[in-house]
Amino acid sequence: MQRKFTLGLALGILTTMLPISSTTYAQNATDDIAKYREMIADGNPSELYEAAGEELWKKPAGPKNATLEKCDLGLGPGVVKGAAAQLPRYFKDTNKVQDLESRLMTCMQKLQGRDPQEMVDAPFQKGPKKDMEAIVAYVVTLSKGDKIQVSTNHPKEKEMYELGKRAFFFQGGPMDFSCASCHAEDGKRIRLQDLPNLTTQKGAALGWGYWPAYRVSSGQFWTMQQRLNDCYRQQRFPFPIYGSDLTMALSMYMAKNANGGTVETPGLKR
Amino acid sequence: MNQQRRSLLKYSAIFGLMASAGLISEAQAQEWNKAAFEGKSLDDVFKILGAGSPDKSAAVTLNAPDIAENGAVVPVGITTTLKAEQMAILVEKNPSTLAAQFFIPAGTEPFVTTRIKMGQTSNVYGLVKADGKWSMAVKEIKVTLGGCGG
Amino acid sequence: MNMKNMKSLLAICSFALLAIAMQESAIAQQANDPKFNKMIKDGFKADGIAGLDRIDQDATQKFCSDPVFASSKQGEKMREKIQKMNMDGIKQPSDGKYIGDWKKGEAIAQSGRGATWTDKADTPIGGGCYNCHQIDQKEISYGTIGPTLWNYGKLRGNSQEVITYTWNRINNSKAYNACSNMPRFAHFKLLNEQQIQDVMALLLDPTSPVNQ
Amino acid sequence: MADPMRVRAAESGGIVDVKILMKHDMESGQRKDAAGKTIPAWFISSINVKANGKDVLNGQFGPAVSKDPFLNFKYKGAKGDKIVVSWVDSKGDKRSDEATAS
Numbered sequence: 001m002q003r004k005f006t007l008g009l010a011l012g013i014l015t016t017m018l019p020i021s022s023t024t025y026a027q028n029a030t031d032d033i034a035k036y037r038e039m040i041a042d043g044n045p046s047e048l049y050e051a052a053g054e055e056l057w058k059k060p061a062g063p064k065n066a067t068l069e070k071c072d073l074g075l076g077p078g079v080v081k082g083a084a085a086q087l088p089r090y091f092k093d094t095n096k097v098q099d100l101e102s103r104l105m106t107c108m109q110k111l112q113g114r115d116p117q118e119m120v121d122a123p124f125q126k127g128p129k130k131d132m133e134a135i136v137a138y139v140v141t142l143s144k145g146d147k148i149q150v151s152t153n154h155p156k157e158k159e160m161y162e163l164g165k166r167a168f169f170f171q172g173g174p175m176d177f178s179c180a181s182c183h184a185e186d187g188k189r190i191r192l193q194d195l196p197n198l199t200t201q202k203g204a205a206l207g208w209g210y211w212p213a214y215r216v217s218s219g220q221f222w223t224m225q226q227r228l229n230d231c232y233r234q235q236r237f238p239f240p241i242y243g244s245d246l247t248m249a250l251s252m253y254m255a256k257n258a259n260g261g262t263v264e265t266p267g268l269k270r
Numbered sequence: 271m272n273q274q275r276r277s278l279l280k281y282s283a284i285f286g287l288m289a290s291a292g293l294i295s296e297a298q299a300q301e302w303n304k305a306a307f308e309g310k311s312l313d314d315v316f317k318i319l320g321a322g323s324p325d326k327s328a329a330v331t332l333n334a335p336d337i338a339e340n341g342a343v344v345p346v347g348i349t350t351t352l353k354a355e356q357m358a359i360l361v362e363k364n365p366s367t368l369a370a371q372f373f374i375p376a377g378t379e380p381f382v383t384t385r386i387k388m389g390q391t392s393n394v395y396g397l398v399k400a401d402g403k404w405s406m407a408v409k410e411i412k413v414t415l416g417g418c419g420g
Numbered sequence: 421m422n423m424k425n426m427k428s429l430l431a432i433c434s435f436a437l438l439a440i441a442m443q444e445s446a447i448a449q450q451a452n453d454p455k456f457n458k459m460i461k462d463g464f465k466a467d468g469i470a471g472l473d474r475i476d477q478d479a480t481q482k483f484c485s486d487p488v489f490a491s492s493k494q495g496e497k498m499r500e501k502i503q504k505m506n507m508d509g510i511k512q513p514s515d516g517k518y519i520g521d522w523k524k525g526e527a528i529a530q531s532g533r534g535a536t537w538t539d540k541a542d543t544p545i546g547g548g549c550y551n552c553h554q555i556d557q558k559e560i561s562y563g564t565i566g567p568t569l570w571n572y573g574k575l576r577g578n579s580q581e582v583i584t585y586t587w588n589r590i591n592n593s594k595a596y597n598a599c600s601n602m603p604r605f606a607h608f609k610l611l612n613e614q615q616i617q618d619v620m621a622l623l624l625d626p627t628s629p630v631n632q
Numbered sequence: 633m634a635d636p637m638r639v640r641a642a643e644s645g646g647i648v649d650v651k652i653l654m655k656h657d658m659e660s661g662q663r664k665d666a667a668g669k670t671i672p673a674w675f676i677s678s679i680n681v682k683a684n685g686k687d688v689l690n691g692q693f694g695p696a697v698s699k700d701p702f703l704n705f706k707y708k709g710a711k712g713d714k715i716v717v718s719w720v721d722s723k724g725d726k727r728s729d730e731a732t733a734s
Contacts, residue, residue, distance in 0.1 A: 029337060029414075029560045036335035039345040040385070045700035047638045048655045159455075166456055167463075171481040173474045174535055174608035176594075178485065181601050182565065190551050190563040192339060192414055216343040219657075219699035232464075233536045238474050239467035246463025270339045302678050307694040337560070343698045364696050365662060372705075373690040379647065379706040382689070385698040387660060414561035415530070415550075 033192055037268075046137055046214040046266035049221040053138025056131050062112025071107035073100070073139065084143040085263045088252050090154040097160040099251045101225050102243045104135060120242045124226045136212055136223045140265040148209060148263060150255040157252065160245075164253030167246060168198070173236035179250070181235075183207070193270060198254055205261020208254045213267030221266065224251060306368050312395070315360055315367045319404070324397060327352075327405035332396035334409055338388065341413040347383030348407075352400035354380035363392035388413050447494045450486045470537035480506065484599035491599070499598045507595035510588050510606065513613055518583050520617030522628035528615050529555055529622055535610065545610050547619055552601070555622065556629045565601055573624040574631040586623060590616050634721075639731035641715050648709035648733045650681065650688075652717055653702055660695045676701060679719040683709050683733075695722075709733060 057068050057080075073083035074091070088099040094106055108114040114128075122129040152158045171178040182190060183198040197203035212223045222230075228247050232240045240247055309315035316323060333347035346369075348357045357380075358371040369386045380398070388394075388411065396407045466472050477485065480502050489495045531546025533539065549555055552565035555572075576582045588595055590611075593602035605611040611619070622628050635655035642649050654676060661673025673695045681689040688707040713733040720726040 032335060032337040033339050036337060036339050036345075039333075039335055040343060043651055043653055043702040043704070045653055045655075045702070048635065048653055048700060051636060051638060163456055163459055166450070166453070166485075167460065169485050169487055170460065170477075171485045172477055173470075174610060175603040176481055176484070177603075180487065184487075185565075188563070188565050190565065191561045192337075195565075217340045219342060233470075233538065236470065236474065236535045238464040238470045238472050239537055240464055241462070244463040245459045249459060301690075302692050307692070345702075347704070361696060366694055366696065368694055369696040370691060370693050372692075375687050375689070377708045378688050379708075381706050382691075383702075383704040384691075385702050387658075387696050387698055389662070412560070 029192060040216065041268060044214055044266065044268045045219075046141075046212075046221055046268070049134045049137035049214075050141045050266065053134035053136065056135050057138055062108065062114040064111065064113035066111045066113075068104075068107055068111060068135070070111060071104070073103055073107075080139055081142045082146050084140045084265070085146040086149050086151070088157075088160070088248055088255060089151060090156045095156075097154075097156050097248050097252060099224065099243075099248055100136060100139060101132060101223055102248060104132060104139075105243060116243075124222075124229070125220055133212075133221050133223055133226075137221055137266055140212055140263070143263045144265060146263045148205065148255065148258045148261045150252070150259055152252075152256055160249050160252040161256050163245075164249035164251070167249050168253055175236050177235040177237075179231065179235075198257060201257060201260060204254050204257035208251075208258040209261045209264045210267030210269065212265055213269040215269050217270055222269075301373070303368075303371070306371070307366060309367050310365070312360060312362055312367055315358075316404075319358060319371075319397070319399075321397060321399070321404035324404035324406045326408060327398075330396055330398045330405055330407040332394065332407040332409045333383065334394060334411055336410075337412045337414055339414060341388040341390070343385050344388050344394075344411060344413070345383065345385050346394060346396070347381070348396040348398065350380045350398045350400070352380065352398055352405070354398045354400050356399035357382055358395075358397040359384070359386060360395040360397065361386065361388055361392050362395070363390050364388060447489055447492050449483070449489050449495075449498075467537035469535070469539060469541050480594055480598065480604075487599065502598040503595055506592045506598075506604065506607070507588070510591045510595060512584075512587070513617065515613075517617055518587055518620055519625055520614060520619075520621045522618070522621035522625045522630075524615075525618035525620070525622030525628075526556065528611065528619055530559075547605070547611060547615070548603075549619065558629065569623055570630060572630055573626065573628065578624060578626070583620075583624065586620060587616070590619055634725050634727040637717060637719075637727065637729040639715060639717050639729055641713065641731050641733040643709060643711045643713070643733045646708055646710070647706050648683070648713060648715075649704070649706050650715060651702070651704045652679075652681075653700060654679075654719060654727070655700055656719075656721065658693075658695065658697055658699045658701060662695075674722055676719045676721045679703065679717065681705075682716045682718075683707060683713045685714075688715075 060067050070077045073080065074086055074089050075083050084100055087103065088097050090097050091103065091106070098106065105116040105119050108119070109116050119128045119132060125133065152161050168179045179198065182188070182195050183203070186197045186200070186203070188195045196206040198207050211227045212221065214220070215222050225242055225247060228250060229240055303318065306315055306318040309318055329352050330348065330350045333349065334345065338344040346359050348359065354374050356371065356373055359369045360367050361369055370384055372382050374380060391410070391412045393408055393410050398405055460475055464472060464475055483498055483502055484490050490499065528547040529549035531544070532548035532551050534543045534545030550559055550562045552563040554562040554568040554570050557570050591606035592604045593600040594604055603610060605616065622630055625631070637655065638653040640651045656676050657674065658676065659671055659674040661670065663671045665671050675695040675697065676693050679691040679693065680687065689705050691703065693701065711733055715731045715733060716728060718726065718728040
């Protein structure tokens with residue numbers, strides 16, 4: 001036993017002695033990827049969703065045949081500009097901490113008479129979720145450039161933050177992964193993709209600040225709920241329920257950590 | 271395959287209709303080059319475009335990254351100092367070699383950028399036809415695996 | 421450890437046993453929080469092969485979900501216990517063979533697929549090694565969560581010690597580091613014995629491109 | 633009906649820079665569905681851009697152009713030019729949108 005430990009230690013030291021050539025390789029690849037990202041930055045297809053979302057926002061729909069124009073996203077009924085930069089937050093009428101998508105479900109229910117369960121159950125990119133995604137693109141674009149400013153003053157907000165922090169480190173599944181497996185250290189990569197350290201302000205701003213985003217690899221606009229969903233899929237967890245408190249808590253944790261950063265949504269991601 | 275052919279046929283018919291309705295120009299409707307887009311090799315496409323074996327030319331620039339983070343979206347642009355009338359983007363290792371082609375009327379700059387899909391690392395060719403003569407630029411673009419799904 | 425650290429350590433120790441006792445209770449595995457448990461339980465639904473049993477944590481996962489405690493002085497005993505438990509579960513190869521086919525090993529190292537709710541029970545599970553490690557230098561798309569494995573065998577040689585250590589580490593990394601980020605490939609049957617032999621070959625076979 | 637495009641045209645020094653985003657799946661014909669059946673190709677095949685009624689670009693796409701195609705080109709023009717972008721796809725669906733050069 002003791003011998004194994006010593007050996008392990010010795011190997012650990014050896015492995016830290018990176019061959020110089022390999023670091024150069026990595027640096028070049030990273031620079032080239034940066035160039036690639038720069039080249040595709042102009043012309044973000046999110047704009048196509050944003051345009052569709054604006055139409056849906058102003059179009060009467062649902063059993064009550066009403067628009068979403070009076071939706072209160074936290075800054076008062078009908079105020080969209082800047083609203084996404086301050087979410088998630090506590091809402092008195094629902095007595096809950098809500099992220100953008102959860103709040104939009106509330107508005108669709110109250111104003112339009114739509115059943116939120118249909119939204120929860122719908123697969124991403126289809127049916128009612130397709131509408132949700134476009135509306136999200138529209139709403140977040142109206143916070144582009146704003147400072148992320150999320151409060152934990154309300155006890156429920158504070159509680160959500162603490163629950164989210166704990167959830168962030170919660171390991172499970174056949175690969176023992178948690179969010180922290182990939183997102184709790186600076187300067188790490190998975191394949192060629194940089195992994196923001198979401199436990200720090202800088203890292204959280206890079207993560208939270210750039211989602212929702214158009215995802216190049218799937219050719220789809222992904223909301224934050226879908227981003228979290230796919231993280232859990234890759235963590236080999238069961239399926240996180242759309243709009244669940246778990247997802248509110250994680251969002252609260254990331255968003256609060258990101259405070260002071262800039263809203264860069266909709267982003268353009270691999 | 272059959273279904274694909276049928277839809278292509280149907281599409282040609284509709285194209286004709288659009289042309290007669292003035293929605294697109296007559297020239298364009300006649301020119302959609304089915305044979306070129308079905309070409310499976312560089313030589314096939316060169317032949318169908320009537321490009322022979324184009325010379326590499328410093329007058330043609332291919333704007334593209336060395337590495338694409340994802341093969342689904344690879345930005346590719348062609349610019350030239352020549353008086354281009356036609357431009358084409360070819361990907362050597364794609365199932366069909368020709369990705370896109372453009373017709374440049376007088377008054378339009380010899381510059382076009384679009385985004386293409388690449389199945390794997392490959393040479394990409396930017397072809398320019400000017401004064402009836404074809405020339406080209408070549409660049410290898412590496413397509414990498416990414417993310418945790420690898 | 422240098423002298424200065426040693427001195428301050430002695431100073432801390434000499435303060436009072438009471439302080440240590442208090443610290444013990446202050447830094448302990450986080451309390452069982454019914455609110456948190458309910459949130460996790462209500463947060464997921466089973467989908468395909470990804471059942472709700474996946475959020476029933478075993479001792480290792482529970483311990484490592486509290487990184488502050490897991491890496492603390494107070495957590496040391498538990499850490500060792502967990503490492504021993506994982507070490508005891510490792511089986512040496514049934515046919516005595518440690519080194520398989522590096523070409524197959526490379527394919528396993530490349531694939532990060534399998535075991536998600538969009539996979540089927542018979543979807544082959546990849547090792548996902550390149551997600552976190554540099555291995556063959558020719559593959560430029562590699563992660564940096566784990567150390568580079570380029571020239572792994574060339575640098576370390578082929579002694580039985582190296583072979584056994586590498587076998588154990590792939591089978592169950594938590595035997596050496598209770599909260600290693602690396603999955604327990606044998607423990608959770610992510611890779612079978614033959615696949616692990618193939619990955620071993622990628623790292624240790626002198627003819628593997630990794631050792632050129 | 634096909635979804636609208638985003639067309640941007642900005643004039644500077646007598647050159648109009650046109651950027652177009654089209655909403656289209658651009659199905660390659662190479663992908664398989666969950667049941668293992670090949671999803672047939674379906675893509676924008678031709679695009680025409682007119683400025684004040686005159687052709688400024690004609691393009692032909694194969695299925696290898698990316699989903700939600702992006703196109704950028706420049707022509708000699710002026711502020712206020714009326715730009716009309718039209719595409720037709722391999723199933724005969726079509727779409728036309730307008731923009732004014734700014």
